[in-house]
Amino acid sequence: MAKLPITVDKIIEDFGPHEAYAPKQGFQGHAEPDKLVKTHCCFCGMQCGIQLKVKDDVVVGFEPWMEFPFNEGRMCPKGVVRYLQNNHPDRLLSPIERVEGEGFKPIDWETAMSRTVSEIKRIQSTYGNDAFAMLSGVSLTNELSYMVGKFARVALKTANIDYNGRLCMVSAGAGNKKAFGRDRASNSWADLKHAEVIMICGSNVSETFPTLIHYIWEARDNGAKLIVVDPRITPVARTADLYLPVRPGTDSALFGAMLNYLVENDLLDHDFIDNYTSGFEETISSVKDHTLEWAEGITGIPAASIRQAAEMWGRAKTSFMLHARGIEQHSKGVDNVLGCINLVLATGRIGKPYCGYNTITGQGNGQGGREHGHKCDQLPGNRDITNPEHRKYIASVWGIDEKDMPGKGLSAYELVEAIHRGEIKGLISICFNPIVSLPNNNMVREALEKLEFYVAIDFFLNETARHANIVMAGALHEEEEGTGTTAEGRVVKINAAVPPPGDARADAAILKELAARLGVGDKFAYRNSEDIFNELRVASKGSSVDYYGITYEKIEKNFGVFWPCPTLDHPGTPRLWEDKKFLTPDGKAHFNPAPYRLSAEPVDAEYPILLTTGRVVSQYLSGTQTRRLGRLNDSYPEPLLEIHPSLAQQYGIKEREIVKVMTRRGEAEFPAQIVTTIRQDTVFIPYHWGGRKSANQLTIGVLDPTSKMPEFKVCACKLVPTGVIAPPSKESLAYQSR
């Protein structure tokens, strides 16, 4: 494939992003809606309950769902305006096809399907089955996640299927499995409110999971002490009892030093360690030299603060450990996660009321999406694709011969690298925008230009889909029934509020027809989403992620059901490990040595500054959805370079001066925002934007060896001020600018 069929500007003119402030047909006055549909927000892993107002088969607004127990009506700004995506002017209403020099033109489904299937067959007969790959996303429901994994293995017969949770949750998942044998937050959020100490590592909770913050504030009203580990003073860090301004890439040194302090001062739960864990001796011997002073030199956190943290953590009776991408998106993300888990195990504060260890899922269905088999190394029920027994069981559920099931494939970034090398020739993607969300995205762009055929299934023409030969108009979250699993492990019901508009189709219908045309229609003969869910229940039965006892009816009746739920009369499991029976081979929770090592790209004389990336409250991931919602853009209109005044002074950078940020992979320009709320050796850029504003032009594609998670959170950069002062921020004119 060549480059884009027309200029980016022309594509944007045709397909956006354009900003919606109101429904396309205008507000409809105070007229009663035809119906209110109880469902869940389409954004982060909290999956807040919401009611969508529907009038004439269009979502026209929302009404808080006060009864849903997690959020009781509370929403973040993204949830408030999400309804504007339905009937958005940019919405794809039919399949479209690339026409050289003209852009994208509408085509009928017959053409889209037949051309796609003939290209899949051509590429696979020429280069082999694995030369056609699939990339998936975890905005998909559980049913679609399951169906995509099965589609790739049974219909495409390719090993190369992976998902965008590879950029989000895999380090946490790998750490969880190593330590506990199960990948799920240990507790429902309700337990958080009563913990004595809460330690948040690398999570800007208030901007990325705003509705969870209510639980943290409530805990503090109940007397909880809060420790926050972050290179930036985020809104939650601002209020902390103890703020630890960690140097990016050094978290494991902090956790190692804290563990060593707990050991030296005997702040341990010996009964729990002796009876319910293994690997303790080996682990503590790996940190015996990790003094507070040693850790201060590496992390930049004063030794006294580390001691204080260890004292607060060690002497508490109840505690909650939370972490997110800040410690996970590293080439040693799994080690960081294990470092946190070691602190939890050493104090034995798991499997008890108000004691927990929760990884905060970033993407909407990040939890469910990592359970049902669209990872390159995984089958449904979080089963291992290399395990003969697991393969045999899933093959029997799918009605195929186990030997016909492909093996382990390439992870997301590796898969794109294989495209770049010319080893993979064809790609189908669904709800994944790697050109914005993967690191080192100049490589991603080059890779896309080398594909012989690329078909995307999506509801907007995102930056990656602009490179497609065909884009199939899929469905929004509110247009297809299914289930999602929240960050606390609660399986919730996503109810369809409206049908897909125009000629757009439900994603399940698209995959079903493609499967039929690929000759395996009998394996995808689902009548509805409940059929898929029922097969998923069977596929998960007996696994570490057992959904068998969950039904649609049970979910609706109980405001969701926590897995594992192995039988129909089982109430679900909000709090894990109360029986102290862990799912590891020896039945014990495992301590794991997690020694500190350098990040992939330390600073040096040429690139002397640490660059880290993250999110802002008004945007979500690659911005495919949120950059189309005007009010969200008004809040934070463009990516800014956060820089400390002392670093800014060193380079002579002024407020809102446009600064060229350069790394070994690329360069981009951002207005400076000079703030004392960031470390002096670190700059921060949010990553939600594409093209010239993309932070991921700069980040590094080095992966964690276990989880294959890229190192988004730290690389080396240099700054070059341009002398040009950007105009006043649109933010200052927000809500008056329309």
Place this chain on the structure above:
Amino acid sequence: MALEPEKNFNPDMEFFVDMQRCIGCRACEAACAECETNGQETMIHVNYVDRAHSVQTTVQVCMHCEDPACANVCPADAIAKDSNGVVHSANTSRCIGCSNCVMACPFGVPKKMEAAELMMKCNLCYDRTSVGKKPMCATVCPSGALFYGTREEIRKMRPNSDPVNTFQFGAQTVHTKVNVMMPKGSTALRVH
């Protein structure tokens, strides 16, 4: 000029603002702008105190004064307080866009919408509160910085804080229907 109150408005329900909890997310602004009465303009405003040094934000919402200066100075009798204590936005058929209210309000709340030559401000989501619902901003606020409920509820929820609705502007004391949450034992906020 007093308006007749809606009979489903519950006078025991009050509005509480807890600035410490504000995370600057602007969910309140987005939710307020959904209100058709406002013409999709937000009547609540979130501002950084000093972004160069802190991520602390504040929420600016109409305090619904017991003796509203905005109404008192209105030459056109466009602003009215009802017997439930809700100070309503300017009656569009009366408002002459003179900005007296904008200058008089000690909390800096009313805004003149230049394009429409009208004053607009929060009316405590009267379309919702008058039928027994909560104001949209307080309903959606993800952090609990805004709360609408009874004094008893907030006392139970925030044992370390007290609601305060007495403000001291120099020699002038202003009582409001809306409360701010302050450290336990506080009874008034001296503004300057």
